[in-house]
Amino acid sequence: MRLFVHFSVTIFTNTYLVGPDQGGDAILIDPGMMDVQLLKLIEGGNYRVRSILLTHANQDRLHGVKTLLKIYDAELYSNRPHIYDCTCHKLSDGDRLSLSGLDIEAMDVSGRAGDSLVYRMGDLLFTGDLLGAGRVAKSLNRYARSLLVSSIRERVLALGDSIAILPAFGPPTTVGVERAINPLFNEERGGQSRQEGA
């Protein structure tokens, strides 16, 4: 398996391309913006985008989808039945897929309105904007924030330390790092009380 990271300098988000070592059918995660660099990345590696996984159906995640679907015969996967005019494979917590030879598990760890999914592929966890290095997603209110933090603690931080977290925003991290260092989950780092009062 080969993993590529593409950073959009337009909307400041990360897109991930996962595919076989020698090229072939590939998976795109959160193609926020389709640009020449991303096209070169796909074509340069002899990849065909067959699957597009979306962690969250907001505009930052969708800009690239329309363009990509004009170029590639790809299937969309998200927690919604439709995106733009395209039919999506609607996924829920615990759904398992096999795409491009990879086993993928969809997890709803949002703890809020169920409007986000994270995807686990082996030791990789694509978290979208729900969980980044030292940060979590915006919530509507303190209650939603508390649910989100609890859900991440129970579902994500219970995974193995060496699982790599690949977010839509910012640098990568690991489960072990977030458990030990993220101030939201670690009392010694200033923890929950600061976050709740934020």
Next chain:
Amino acid sequence: MSNAHPCGYREAMLSFAKCAVSSCPEHAATGSDRCLRHSDSPEELRHAASALLLQSREHERLNLSGMSFSGLDLSEHQFSSCLFSRTDLRGVAFRRCSFTLCFFDFAEITDCAFGESKIMYTVFAGSKIVQSDFSGCDLLHTNLNGIDCLDTKFDDSDLYFSRFIAAHLTSVSFIDCNLKKVYFSAAQLNQVSFKYSNYEEAEFKEDPILP
């Protein structure tokens, strides 16, 4: 081996074999089917890893987690998807190296030189970094959250989108750096210099919420 990414970032592979001990969640160390802890001969593994590091300038998918290295000169080497988690690095020269998707989490990094390196999508979180040099680096999208950093220079570096959340920085200099979208929230800063840097574009607030 990794190839140059058209927009400056690089591709990387990230998959490792599991330790052969069935109950162990760790990855197998390079040169073994077991992790370092379950290896029958950890010292031999370390020697073999040192030899491997010196044998080639391009390294991909090495798992050196938990090993100790001192006095190696690895300048101008390329590292892609390599695990240095919990390593003990002393006096190692990484000048003008490139690192993509490498993990130095919870490492002990003492008297190491990373000057003029290109470090992208890499994790140093939780590390203890002492008397080391990151001057003149492209240190982009790199996770330095929770580092305990002493007497270290990041001068003349581009730190775009990197994070120092909850870090402890003492006698650390960021002179003439690009700090755009760099997060220092919840960090403790003692004798830290941002001279000539655009610290106005860094984030020092304590709200740990993604944009």
